[in-house]
Amino acid sequence: MYTQSFNVPDAPGGKAVAPVPSKEDPALQAAFDTRIDADGRIEPQDWMPDAYRKTLVRQISQHAHSEIVGMLPEGNWISRAPSLKRKAILIAKVQDEGGHGLYLYSAAETLGTSRDQMLEGLHSGRAKYSSIFNYPTLTWADVGVIGWLVDGAAIMNQIPLCRCSYGPYARAMVRVCKEESFHQRQGYEALLVMMTGTAEQKAMVQDAVNRFWWKCLAMFGPPDADSPNSVQGMRWGIKRISNDDLRQKFVDATVPQAKVLGVTLPDPDLKWNEERQHYDYGQIDWNEFWETVNGNGPCNKERLATRVKAHNDGQWVRDAALAHANKQKARSIKEAA
Amino acid sequence: MSAAIDYLLHLADNALVLGQRNAEWCGHGPILEEDIALSNVSLDLIGQARMLYQLVATLKGGDATEDKLAYFRDTGEFRNYTLLELPHHGPLSGYAHSSLDYGTTIVRNFLYSALMALLWEALAKSNNTDLAAIAAKSLKEVRYHLRHSRDWLVRLGDGTDESHVRVQASLDHLMPYTQEFWAHSPAEAAAVKDGIAVDLNTLKADWDAIVDAALEEATLQRPKAGGYVPEGKNGVHSEHLGFLLAEMQSLARAHPNGVW
Numbered sequence: 001m002y003t004q005s006f007n008v009p010d011a012p013g014g015k016a017v018a019p020v021p022s023k024e025d026p027a028l029q030a031a032f033d034t035r036i037d038a039d040g041r042i043e044p045q046d047w048m049p050d051a052y053r054k055t056l057v058r059q060i061s062q063h064a065h066s067e068i069v070g071m072l073p074e075g076n077w078i079s080r081a082p083s084l085k086r087k088a089i090l091i092a093k094v095q096d097e098g099g100h101g102l103y104l105y106s107a108a109e110t111l112g113t114s115r116d117q118m119l120e121g122l123h124s125g126r127a128k129y130s131s132i133f134n135y136p137t138l139t140w141a142d143v144g145v146i147g148w149l150v151d152g153a154a155i156m157n158q159i160p161l162c163r164c165s166y167g168p169y170a171r172a173m174v175r176v177c178k179e180e181s182f183h184q185r186q187g188y189e190a191l192l193v194m195m196t197g198t199a200e201q202k203a204m205v206q207d208a209v210n211r212f213w214w215k216c217l218a219m220f221g222p223p224d225a226d227s228p229n230s231v232q233g234m235r236w237g238i239k240r241i242s243n244d245d246l247r248q249k250f251v252d253a254t255v256p257q258a259k260v261l262g263v264t265l266p267d268p269d270l271k272w273n274e275e276r277q278h279y280d281y282g283q284i285d286w287n288e289f290w291e292t293v294n295g296n297g298p299c300n301k302e303r304l305a306t307r308v309k310a311h312n313d314g315q316w317v318r319d320a321a322l323a324h325a326n327k328q329k330a331r332s333i334k335e336a337a
Numbered sequence: 338m339s340a341a342i343d344y345l346l347h348l349a350d351n352a353l354v355l356g357q358r359n360a361e362w363c364g365h366g367p368i369l370e371e372d373i374a375l376s377n378v379s380l381d382l383i384g385q386a387r388m389l390y391q392l393v394a395t396l397k398g399g400d401a402t403e404d405k406l407a408y409f410r411d412t413g414e415f416r417n418y419t420l421l422e423l424p425h426h427g428p429l430s431g432y433a434h435s436s437l438d439y440g441t442t443i444v445r446n447f448l449y450s451a452l453m454a455l456l457w458e459a460l461a462k463s464n465n466t467d468l469a470a471i472a473a474k475s476l477k478e479v480r481y482h483l484r485h486s487r488d489w490l491v492r493l494g495d496g497t498d499e500s501h502v503r504v505q506a507s508l509d510h511l512m513p514y515t516q517e518f519w520a521h522s523p524a525e526a527a528a529v530k531d532g533i534a535v536d537l538n539t540l541k542a543d544w545d546a547i548v549d550a551a552l553e554e555a556t557l558q559r560p561k562a563g564g565y566v567p568e569g570k571n572g573v574h575s576e577h578l579g580f581l582l583a584e585m586q587s588l589a590r591a592h593p594n595g596v597w
Contacts, residue, residue: 068369075364079357082588083404083597084387087360088380094363095376102369140588190597197596306365309436314367316503317439320496327495 010058010127024049036237041167044110052236056166058127059110059238061118064104066130067097068122069303073137074146082140089186090143096179103175107168110138123308131289134217134297141194141201141208147187149209149216149254155180156250157220165237188257195262202262209258210266217281220247220288341465342396343416343524344534346406347570349389353407354578355449356382357585359442361425363546367439374485378446381478386470408589412579419567420445420514422578427510432578440493440500440507447486449517451547452540453479459535468533487551494555505557512560517567518544525570564579 028047035042042048071094078094081087105115108326132150137143158177164170193199221227221243233239241249251270258265269282291297359379366372390403425442426435457479460472493504518537528534552559567575589595 020377071364071372078363079584080588082382082408082592082595084353084390084407086597087385088387091360091363091376091380091383095380098363098369098373098376102373105369193596198592198594200592201595231520310365313365313436314371314439316495316497316499317367317371317493320500321492323496323500324492 002295004324010062010121035207036165036235039163039237040101041164041170043167051232053111055233055236055238056169057108057113060104060108060111060169061113061121062128062130064108064118065122065127066102066133067101067104069129069133069307071097071101073135073304074143074319075131075312076137080140086190089190091248093147093183093186096183100176101180103172104169107166107172108251110168119311123304123311125295125304128293131220131292131297132215133303134300135211135215135293136299138211141191141204142212144187144190144194144205145212147183148191148193148257149187149212150219151180151184151187152254153219153250155184156246156253160246162242163237163240166251188261191261191263205261206263209263213266214284216283217247217251218286220244220250222286222289240282246264248278253280255279340524340527340531341533344528345393345396345468347416347522347524349386349393349406350415350464351421351449352382352389353386354415354581355421355445356380356386357581358421358423358425358444362437362442365437375442378482378485381475381482382586385471385475385478388474392467392471404479408586409510409593412574413572415574415578415582416570417578418514418517419569419578420511420517421449422569422575422581423511423514424577427506431580435530438503438506439508440488441511442461443486443493444488444504444507444511446482447551448488448511448548450479450483450486450514451551452518452537454483454547455540455543456535456537459540463534464532467503468523484548490557492549493556494552494557501556502545504555508552508557509560513562513564514567516562517569520566520568520570522570562586 024045032046035046042052068071074090074097075094078087078090078319081090105118108118109115118127122129137146155177158173158180161173162170164173165292167221191205194205209286218232224230224244227243230242234242240274255265255270267282269280271280272278273280292300295301345461356379359375359382362375363372363379366375374561381406384406387403390406393406394401423441423445424435425437425439427438427441429435454476457472461469461476463469463472490504493500495501519541525534525537529536549559567573569575569578
């Protein structure tokens with residue numbers, strides 16, 4: 001689903017990244033740098049600097065966690081979807097997010113960290129995930145707006161990741177981006193239909209846009225001046241376009257879409273700047289963003305507790321599957337003997 | 338015509354109600370792969386419900402639509418098996434709450450899929466060609482649902498001591514509800530007479546064989562039949578369907594003139 005620009009550090013003190021013995025051999029480092037400079041791909045079996053590996057594990061696992069936590073705000077409306085067609089579309093969409101989580105965890109596993117380790121990081125509250133999911137989905141229109149704006153913002157972030165220097169991540173992102181583009185169009189189409197409906201439906205769409213607009217702008221991460229990790233990420237070909245540039249691209253793309261839809265974007269400073277050939281926009285509330293990233297948003301506790309509960313409630317099921325598999329194995333060994 | 342409509346609604350309501358229930362797992366599964374698998378099962382069931390409601394809407398004519406049938410009928414008008422509307426946990430009163438229990442989910446999906454694998458195969462030969470086409474498509478889907486739920490039934494039954502006890506309790510809770518499969522219903526009898534439906538009692542021996550073989554592999558004991566026979570397919574339900582529909586229909590009913 002949706003990444004905020006992942007240059008938000010996890011909380012310290014974890015072991016989410018398996019320590020990999022580093023041979024900071026100058027020759028290996030030089031070969032790595034040459035490949036990066038030539039825009040080549042790094043594959044799991046290749047030598048890579050520890051810091052590169054660590055950054056990727058952090059970024060890919062944050063991305064995977066975002067997909068999984070992101071199932072909850074939209075899943076909130078599956079049972080109440082107002083038509084069978086929309087119900088089917090929403091289930092398929094949330095299921096896609098689960099699928100994205102699965103291949104992202106797999107991509108991160110190629111770096112030598114297990115899904116269990118990554119989940120432990122999430123459940124302990126140490127690993128971050130996209131803070132957009134810490135806001136509640138209050139009406140059905142939120143489902144459409146999440147598709148249009150949140151997935152739209154995510155696509156801006158993610159398309160450059162298809163060219164990421166780490167092969168497994170780049171390849172996973174190609175598929176993720178295709179599905180996200182589909183979700184974005186579905187969300188926008190759902191809103192277009194609602195805007196042909198009753199006055200209450202139109203008000204519902206506007207209200208959802210008002211609540212999500214600023215949160216979506218913040219999804220691109222802190223301004224470039226305050227993003228210390230970005231420079232190194234650019235150097236490594238993990239990050240291709242800066243937070244502010246992506247944010248601007250998103251604003252420029254979204255303003256005409258809002259016009260077609262017939263909604264107002266809640267920013268009095270939003271206007272076309274002839275000189276810059278871009279839209280100017282107002283001040284993002286970074287205090288609120290950091291409060292939410294740091295666990296104090298409206299739904300942080302609920303989201304995390306829901307993930308932990310699902311995991312803990314499912315322990316007996318996973319244990320049973322493992323026990324049965326072991327019994328089967330023992331039986332087949334006995335039969336063979 | 339009316340016999341066909343009643344019977345098709347029974348099949349459609351079965352699919353919708355179980356699809357609605359299985360979707361409750363989306364985001365809460367015991368492992369990510371099972372979130373995805375159950376969402377798939379749910380999507381198949383809702384897809385089946387849509388095809389069947391669309392067929393009913395065509396037969397009824399007028400302003401009937403799939404959504405009117407799903408969202409604007411009340412509890413007593415639903416014709417699904419009671420088994421399918423029960424929450425994913427052991428026996429509790431309608432307004433009581435408990436965590437989702439995967440054993441209950443698996444046992445229910447297994448018992449129902451075992452039936453539908455046989456029924457869709459038989460209905461693929463229905464003299465209603467539209468129903469026959471829906472049955473042929475649904476058969477492919479339910480064979481996967483049966484494999485999925487049967488595999489998990491065996492894992493849970495033959496897994497740990499805890500999983501064995503839990504899934505046996507789910508089986509003891511749910512098996513009596515399957516008596517409804519074989520009970521008489523006027524709508525079903527009329528549809529059988531018209532050559533649209535199949536007499537389920539002709540499938541019972543095969544169903545028993547599928548169930549008994551799986552239970553043996555899962556080291557589970559089949560509870561004795563007997564006691565109350567539910568009547569969901571005649572419109573007499575448990576306390577649970579009212580809550581399920583209240584939630585499912587709330588938004589559509591709050592905006593009866595809305596377009597979605």
